[in-house]
Amino acid sequence: MKKKRYSKTTATGAVMADIAMLLIIFFMVTTTAESPKGVQVDLPAAATEGAEKDSFYISITKGGKYFFDTEEIFLQDLPQLLANRLYDKDKTVVIIADKNIMFKEVNAVLNILQQYEFLNILFMAYPENSRQK
Secondary structure (H helix, E strand, O other), X not given: OXXXXXXXXXXXXXXXXXXXXXXXXXXXXXXXXXXXXXXXXXXXXXXXXOOOOOOEEEEEOOOOOEEEXXXXXXXXXXXXXXXXXXXXXXXXXXXXXXXXXXXHHHHXXXXXXXXXXXXXXXXXXXXXXXXXX
């Protein structure tokens, strides 16, 4: 009795490239980009990187209004909101401040964040190459 010889199957480079392309398409389709939360502010231009998805936002408008995510708050309410989120200290706090406000308004928020040890802070800005007027 003769044994049947089976040919060896090999994966060519083209097959591997197809699999890699399918994985790239899969991750591009399933990944979502999160738009900034809060209110419309006129951002300054700066070199920036993307904000993390698990962030919470503090917005300061030109009129001096403060927003925590999308809820309007008073500055004196911010410590209580942060005290309720002490378990989120490792998350990024994104500050969205109008470029025309006084620094003392941003500094007041920074001092409160430091007091409650929220030290992972990101400032939202337009990329330098797309200067907004």
